[in-house]
Amino acid sequence: MYWNPKYECLPLEELYELQLERLKVTVERVFYNVPHYRRAFQEKGLEPSDIKSLEDLSKLPFTTKDDLRENYPFGMFAVPMSEVVRLHSSSGTTGKPTVVGYTRRDIDVWAELMARALVCGGATRNDIIQNAYGYGLFTGGLGIHYGAERLGASVIPISGGNTRRQVMIMKDFGTTVLTCTPSYALHIAEVMEEMGVSPEELKLRCGIFGAEPWSENMRKEIERRLKISAVDIYGLSEVIGPGVAIECQEKNGLHIFGDHFLAEVIDPATGEVLPPGQMGELVLTSLTKEAFPVIRYRTRDITAILPGECPCGRTGVRIARITGRTDDMLIIRGVNVFPSQVESVLLQFGGTEPHYQLIVDREGSLDTLEVQVEVSEGLFSDKVRGLEELERKLRLELESTLGINVKVTLVEPKTIARSEGKAKRVIDRRKLV
Amino acid sequence: MKVKQLSVFLENKSGRLAAVTRVLAARGINIRALSIADTSDFGILRLIVNDPQSAYQALKEAGFTVTLTEVIGVEMPDRPGALSSILAHLEEAKINIEYLYAFLGRGDNGALVIFRVEDLDKAIEVLTSKGVKILNEEKIYSL
Ligand SMILES: [Zn+2]
Numbered sequence: 367m368y369w370n371p372k373y374e375c376l377p378l379e380e381l382y383e384l385q386l387e388r389l390k391v392t393v394e395r396v397f398y399n400v401p402h403y404r405r406a407f408q409e410k411g412l413e414p415s416d417i418k419s420l421e422d423l424s425k426l427p428f429t430t431k432d433d434l435r436e437n438y439p440f441g442m443f444a445v446p447m448s449e450v451v452r453l454h455s456s457s458g459t460t461g462k463p464t465v466v467g468y469t470r471r472d473i474d475v476w477a478e479l480m481a482r483a484l485v486c487g488g489a490t491r492n493d494i495i496q497n498a499y500g501y502g503l504f505t506g507g508l509g510i511h512y513g514a515e516r517l518g519a520s521v522i523p524i525s526g527g528n529t530r531r532q533v534m535i536m537k538d539f540g541t542t543v544l545t546c547t548p549s550y551a552l553h554i555a556e557v558m559e560e561m562g563v564s565p566e567e568l569k570l571r572c573g574i575f576g577a578e579p580w581s582e583n584m585r586k587e588i589e590r591r592l593k594i595s596a597v598d599i600y601g602l603s604e605v606i607g608p609g610v611a612i613e614c615q616e617k618n619g620l621h622i623f624g625d626h627f628l629a630e631v632i633d634p635a636t637g638e639v640l641p642p643g644q645m646g647e648l649v650l651t652s653l654t655k656e657a658f659p660v661i662r663y664r665t666r667d668i669t670a671i672l673p674g675e676c677p678c679g680r681t682g683v684r685i686a687r688i689t690g691r692t693d694d695m696l697i698i699r700g701v702n703v704f705p706s707q708v709e710s711v712l713l714q715f716g717g718t719e720p721h722y723q724l725i726v727d728r729e730g731s732l733d734t735l736e737v738q739v740e741v742s743e744g745l746f747s748d749k750v751r752g753l754e755e756l757e758r759k760l761r762l763e764l765e766s767t768l769g770i771n772v773k774v775t776l777v778e779p780k781t782i783a784r785s786e787g788k789a790k791r792v793i794d795r796r797k798l799v
Numbered sequence: 800m801k802v803k804q805l806s807v808f809l810e811n812k813s814g815r816l817a818a819v820t821r822v823l824a825a826r827g828i829n830i831r832a833l834s835i836a837d838t839s840d841f842g843i844l845r846l847i848v849n850d851p852q853s854a855y856q857a858l859k860e861a862g863f864t865v866t867l868t869e870v871i872g873v874e875m876p877d878r879p880g881a882l883s884s885i886l887a888h889l890e891e892a893k894i895n896i897e898y899l900y901a902f903l904g905r906g907d908n909g910a911l912v913i914f915r916v917e918d919l920d921k922a923i924e925v926l927t928s929k930g931v932k933i934l935n936e937e938k939i940y941s942l
């Protein structure tokens with residue numbers, strides 16, 4: 367099922383042609399309207415006319431969260447305020463918040479993208495969508511809301527919170543689709559259990575969850591407890607909000623709507639563009655935005671571009687689920703290591719949420735990595751040979767995934783210190799030397 | 800004929816065995832047999848107790864990784880060559896022994912040995928046919 371089959375399944379040659387045309391327009395727009403971009407382009411000796419092919423994208427300067435903050439509040443806008451019909455802002459937990467603006471056409475495009483996303487995720491115009499994302503400055507609530515209305519579904523703009531009422535409305539209104547963060551979906555499941563409401567009493571059949579990274583295990587748990595099909599949606603306010611990418615029914619990677627965004631994955635340390643399959647930082651360029659275009663925006667989200675086509679028929683780029691933030695990246699012997707890579711290897715073994723810790727140290731001039739793994743019941747073997755085999759297989763799998771030598775140590779459960787229920791993932795002793 | 804054994808994962812550092820026995824003592828559980836298999840990093844503690852289910856619960860609640868494994872308890876006549884003849888029966892039937900260890904107490908007519916083999920049912924069949932006495936659960940837990 368597609369909302370806009372023509373663009374979602376555009377043959378690649380036509381898609382590339384459209385992307386190039388739109389990239390040129392965007393580059394011109396920012397060069398002539400946003401002092402920050404003009405300056406950044408000129409520092410690299412670039413003019414809009416230097417963009418002749420899609421490959422030239424990699425010549426353009428990156429844009430960072432700091433750039434947005436330095437231009438707070440409206441410095442990055444590419445249209446006069448009279449053209450701006452909506453403002454959103456992302457939270458400023460670390461420093462100043464960032465502000466994004468939308469023209470009437472931007473809002474229209476966003477609704478189109480969200481309608482596509484909802485259909486891709488399994489919703490139809492006959493659904494009753496309970497939108498439990500927060501409404502307000504956060505893009506989640508209104509983004510989904512406009513998309514659901516565009517689709518023609520019935521939207522319940524309930525926003526987040528008051529979970530008992532959420533459950534009551536879900537039951538009374540016959541909600542069929544739930545949209546919220548995955549952690550809130552689990553919370554709803556818990557409250558349902560407390561209230562003695564079973565999933566069989568509801569008409570809920572699918573959930574579209576995002577705005578925070580979540581694991582495959584968490585998906586299984588939500589699907590099991592709410593008896594629904596759950597998909598991952600991705601977006602960020604700096605780029606547009608929800609609706610940048612979403613999983614289809616294959617649940618194997620998120621489709622980026624390529625007629626509106628260009629995606630690259632880079633090595634966060636060097637800025638070099640990485641080939642498909644390699645994990646790195648997602649970088650997004652908007653192709654159609656008017657008020658707040660972004661050029662090579664560094665999302666700090668870790669993913670990889672997935673090679674190959676999706677059976678659903680959508681063309682363009684697919685990305686792996688976001689597995690972490692670049693802030694968590696370690697450089698060990700010159701190799702980029704993400705704790706989430708370790709997690710994904712451990713998941714293949716134990717089946718349950720793995721508890722592990724990375725201990726990075728330095729012996730002489732050589733960095734060492736020890737991975738301590740708590741032995742859960744799923745990993746445990748009653749035989750010494752079985753545990754030694756586990757240790758060996760874990761080591762080989764980690765070494766082939768990370769590309770460096772690893773020492774694996776099996777430890778008892780709860781030996782890895784936890785703060786607020788979450789384990790501290792990394793101990794870097796090199797900093798102390 | 801099969802007996803439930805507790806297997807507990809332990810890191811190879813001091814005080815871990817004592818921690819297990821403390822948990823069991825607090826629940827009034829008696830240890831009937833015990834063995835430790837270890838490497839330089841970790842060990843597996845195997846226990847036969849009088850109440851495997853509640854010992855399992857207690858250890859799980861205390862945060863240990865613990866599983867229940869099925870083993871057999873064999874009574875051996877108190878004479879030279881008794882163990883080797885049992886091993887010969889198993890070898891002849893091509894039954895692989897994963898591990899074995901001796902019981903702390905004694906049976907009515909001799910020593911007791913705990914066996915973990917790949918095919919428990921076959922081992923029980925083979926040994927019984929050779930006249931080897933295999934103890935049932937109640938007997939072992941109450942020894
Ligand atoms: Zn697909």
